[in-house]
Amino acid sequence: MPEVTRARVDAWTWSVRLFPTRSAAGAACRAGHVRVNGERAKPATQVVPGDEVHVRGGARERVVIVQRLIVKRVGADVAVACYLDRSPAVPPKEHVAVAGQRDRGAGRPTKRDRRLIERLRGH
Template sequence: MEQRRGAEPLTSARVDSWTWAVRLFKTRSLATAACRAGHVRVNGDRAKSAQPVHIGDEVRVRSAGFDRILIVSRVVVKRVGATVAVECYVDKTPPPPPREEMALTPARDRGAGRPTKRERRDIEKLRGH
């Protein structure tokens, strides 16, 4: 657990502060905005930005159309490095569904079709223009 100088270990932190500290959001204001928009849930309920999170709480963060499901294993309030951030939660997010094979856009063979500007200039040089 994160400790403050001269104080006992932290038992709770604001959800916006915690999600920012463990690098789920780039800025604290983005974390607050996500809470306000209803993209963050704590134990299944929509979380306001000041709602406290405790060890063992389930935090769901909706980003890019998918939910990340995290179990709080360590409470931090200050932003930490990526290696430390991973230790602050247990990721229960299911693996993403397999991506569907998309048809590749057809590519034209070189020399087929209309010449490029460079090729046109080379042709004009050969013709003596």
């Protein structure tokens, strides 16, 4: 198999298992959740070894440095060897505050309760 010198960012992030599907990787690029070297990346943006890729998904941000280019999806152990993970540590579950949980059977929140819940959630 010939050595790849450039790869599309959507194909590369999917192949190293940062996204479950290639269409999800493309959608994240179009939505602005993927950055290459600090710049917003379109799905067809080319990556080369040494590029820094920021991927924001869910409540977690991943920061990876491209080590090796692949365009076919591979096993997890091979995929990990294709990038250097510089992601910030995930906060422990007990430090994440639960906002706006109500007691079971308390009924619908009143307008005042709803506003207090939204304020707690940061809306």
